[in-house]
Each structure stands twice: as structure tokens, then as C-alpha cells.
Amino acid sequence: MPYHIKHITLIAVVGIMLCLVMAACSDSNAEDAISMDDVRVAFTLAVADVRTTRAANEGWDDYDHPLPGIEKENMINPDDLYIAICDNGGNIIGNVETIKVVPTSDPSGNKYAITGVWKNAKDNIAKAKKIMIVANCNVSKHSTISLSDLTYNLDTGTREYIPMWGVASLPALTLGTQTDMTEPIYLLRAMAKVRVGMRSDMPSYGYSIGSMHINNYNTKGYCLPNNYKLADRTQDIRFNNSLHVFDSREASIDLVEERATYITEYDNTSSGATPATITINLNRNGKHEGTYTLYFRNYDTAGEPTGTPYDIQRNHFYTFMVYKEGGKLIVNLHVRRWNKREYDEEIIM
Incomplete structure (x- = not known):
């Protein structure tokens, strides 16, 4: 009897590492047998402890500051998982079909075996240089839309899965034999995360966010x-x-104190751009104390905005912490890349 899985939960933050192997072989089980012109794809999704790095840089090849993820941020819908084989230029030359997601017998209960088949691979196998995964994006292998034009609606409050994408290099593949792939795939979320809260001692002075x-x-x-x-x-x-910004600007979206809000990328820096800001209404002892503006800019040691705005970018976490001191509102802003999780063991199928 086939397993039914509502979603896959991955306890990960910046990147979800998928250890993959490619296999193409005959099988005595008729249901699992594939043509010698095909390639079977098999990989395992697993949860393991986080390992962090210290250096911050200008790309997703390194990460700083571990932050716990929540279930919503890490789910992959098994019915909305697109896997493609690409050439060196990133062009799709094959689709992985008949994708199956099955929970393994691992006692931890947090591993899933995923298999699929690249059919009629013989003519293009020499061109296969990359494997690409698009998750939670409602993409179909039969779609005529270019992946670069693939969009999603924000659907605030109703979206269950965050769109994700990732790619990795492929080793040379050989029909009829198993090829182990040791290069992992990191998935980037297509959304940014924003959270605003007050310093922990502020409620004791009567302050609250209205x-x-x-x-x-x-x-x-x-x-x-x-x-x-x-x-x-x-x-x-x-x-x-x-x-990669889709220009679909609207006036405002509500935030809730200490609750993460997920938004799409936004251009704050181009000539003529209308920068995004945050309006916060502060109360004291139940009465309105003042209205303040928070900026997506650097803040100095005095809590004042400095420099030019910067863009709101996918897979980044913007955390504002505010407090009153000396009669003025002080703001601390931390911008982090959602951190990655790595796997303790090498997985070979």
C-alpha cells in the first residue's frame, strides 16, 4: 500500500542539504525495472544537527548566526517537487518523472527516500552537467513557461509552503550503472522573513506595540x-x-509583534524606487505614545538609520528590535542569512 504524506518537514534554515545519487540499472522487480536508456534518480532527505560558520560574505557559500527554523519554513510538498537535468548552460535537457516519496524505516522517523526516473536519457546523457530542484512553485514539466518567468503569489496568511530552488553539479553519468553523487544541493527560499519586537524590559515600563x-x-x-x-x-x-523582483507593489501589509512575516523580494535601491519602510505605533500604559518609521538601512550604535537603503532579498531574515531611551526610539536591525544544516553521515543509495 503506498504511503500518503501531507508534507515533508525539514528542520533547516538557510539551505536544505539533499544528498543525492544517480542510478540506472535493471531490476528483477517489474515495478521498479527501468529501461537501459533511462536513469533512475534516488536521494534521501534527512534532518541532522547544525554546523555553523563564522565568516559572513557576499553569497550563500557561507552563513552566519544559527537561528531555529519553524515547520512552515522547512516544508516541501511532495506533490509539488520538480527535478530537472540541465546542460552546462543551465538549459533543461530532461525531466525526472514518476517521483515517489516514501518514509524510511530509520528509527528517528525523519528520513524520506525519494526516487524518480529520467526517461530516454541516452541521447542527452553526455550533456548532463547539473541537477536542479524547484519545490513548492506549482511548476509542471509540461508547462510552456520559462523557469525564469515562474512566479508565485504572496497569499499572506494562506500560503502553506515557501517556494524554493537549488542546483548542483552532476558527475559523469553512465547508463546501466549506479553513479554516486557526493555534491549536496542547498535550497534557497524565494521569500524574505521580517520580524519586529521590543526589548524584553520595555513592557515593564508600560510600553507595548499597538x-x-x-x-x-x-x-x-x-x-x-x-x-x-x-x-x-x-x-x-x-x-x-x-x-529578481516582480514589480507588483501594494501600499501596505500588516505585521504582528514578534511574529515572522514572509514577503517577496523588493527593490529599494534602483533609481526612482519607492523604498519599503515599517510604520510602528507605540503605546504606553494603554495610550498612544507615538508613531515611528523603521528603515531597511544600516543603523549606527546610537540606533539611528545611516547610509542608503538596501534591497529586501530572498532567503534573508530581517530582525528589528526597538526600545525607548532618553526620550527617543532606538532601533537595532540584524540582517542574517537563514542558516544551513548539514548531515552527519554520507548517504549512499
């Missing part, structure tokens, strides 16, 4: 980053050339 909202945001976003075709690995994507 209401908040983001001024200017996009209602739609692109599933894949810009220049995705140029990357051999997800980690090759640079921040300064990956912003």
Missing part, C-alpha cells in the same frame, strides 16, 4: 533568483546579482 505595517511590498515574486542558469551550485549565487 500596530505595525510594512509600507510598500510586492504581492508576487519570482521563484528562481536572477542568473540562476550561471550557477553550478546554489552556493555560487551572489547577493549582488541575484535579486
Whole structure:
């Protein structure tokens, strides 16, 4: 009897590492047997402890500051998982079909075996240089839309899965034999995460946040980053050339104190751009104390905004912490890449 899985939960934050292997072989089980012109894809999704790095840089090949993920941020819908084989230029030359997701017998209960078949691979197998995964993006192998044009609606409050994308280099494949792939795939979320809260001692002074909202945001976003075709690995994507904004600006979206809000990418820096800001209404002892504006900019040691705005970018976490001191509102802003999790063991299928 086939297993039914509502979703796959991955306890990960910046990147979800998928250890993959490619296999093409005959099988005595008629149901599992594949043609010698096909290639079977098999990989395992697993949860393991986090390992963090210290250096911050300009791309997703390194990460700073571990932050716990929540279930919503890490789910993959097994019915919305697209796997493609690509040539060196990032062009799709084959689709992985008949994808199956089955929970393994691992006692931890957090591993899933995923298999699929690249059919009629013989003519293009020499061109196969990359494997690409698009998750939670409602993409079909029969779609005529270019992946670079693939979009999603923000659907605030109703979206169950965050769109994700990743790519990795392939080793040379050989029909009829198993090829082990040791290069992992990191998945980048196509959304940014924003959270605003007060310093922990502020309620003791009677302060509370009455209401908040983001001024200017996009209602739609692109599933894949810009220049995705140029990357051999997800980690090759640079921040300064990956912003892929779908111009669909609306006036405002509500925020709730200490609750994460997920938004699409937004251009704050181009000539003529209308920068996004956050309006916060502060109360004291139940009465309105003042209205303040928070910026997507650097803040100095005095809590004042400095420098030019910066873009709201996918797979980044923007955390504002505010407090009153000396009669003025002080703001601390931390911008982090959602951190990655790595697997303790090498997985070979």
C-alpha cells in the first residue's frame, strides 16, 4: 500500500542539504525495472544537527548566526517537487518523472527516500552537467513557461509552503550503472522573513506595540533568483546579482509583534524606487505614545538609520528590535542569512 504524506518537514534554515545519487540499472522487480536508456534518480532527505560558520560574505557559500527554523519554513510538498537535468548552460535537457516519496524505516522517523526516473536519457546523457530542484512553485514539466518567468503569489496568511530552488553539479553519468553523487544541493527560499519586537524590559515600563505595517511590498515574486542558469551550485549565487523582483507593489501589509512575516523580494535601491519602510505605533500604559518609521538601512550604535537603503532579498531574515531611551526610539536591525544544516553521515543509495 503506498504511503500518503501531507508534507515533508525539514528542520533547516538557510539551505536544505539533499544528498543525492544517480542510478540506472535493471531490476528483477517489474515495478521498479527501468529501461537501459533511462536513469533512475534516488536521494534521501534527512534532518541532522547544525554546523555553523563564522565568516559572513557576499553569497550563500557561507552563513552566519544559527537561528531555529519553524515547520512552515522547512516544508516541501511532495506533490509539488520538480527535478530537472540541465546542460552546462543551465538549459533543461530532461525531466525526472514518476517521483515517489516514501518514509524510511530509520528509527528517528525523519528520513524520506525519494526516487524518480529520467526517461530516454541516452541521447542527452553526455550533456548532463547539473541537477536542479524547484519545490513548492506549482511548476509542471509540461508547462510552456520559462523557469525564469515562474512566479508565485504572496497569499499572506494562506500560503502553506515557501517556494524554493537549488542546483548542483552532476558527475559523469553512465547508463546501466549506479553513479554516486557526493555534491549536496542547498535550497534557497524565494521569500524574505521580517520580524519586529521590543526589548524584553520595555513592557515593564508600560510600553507595548499597538500596530505595525510594512509600507510598500510586492504581492508576487519570482521563484528562481536572477542568473540562476550561471550557477553550478546554489552556493555560487551572489547577493549582488541575484535579486529578481516582480514589480507588483501594494501600499501596505500588516505585521504582528514578534511574529515572522514572509514577503517577496523588493527593490529599494534602483533609481526612482519607492523604498519599503515599517510604520510602528507605540503605546504606553494603554495610550498612544507615538508613531515611528523603521528603515531597511544600516543603523549606527546610537540606533539611528545611516547610509542608503538596501534591497529586501530572498532567503534573508530581517530582525528589528526597538526600545525607548532618553526620550527617543532606538532601533537595532540584524540582517542574517537563514542558516544551513548539514548531515552527519554520507548517504549512499
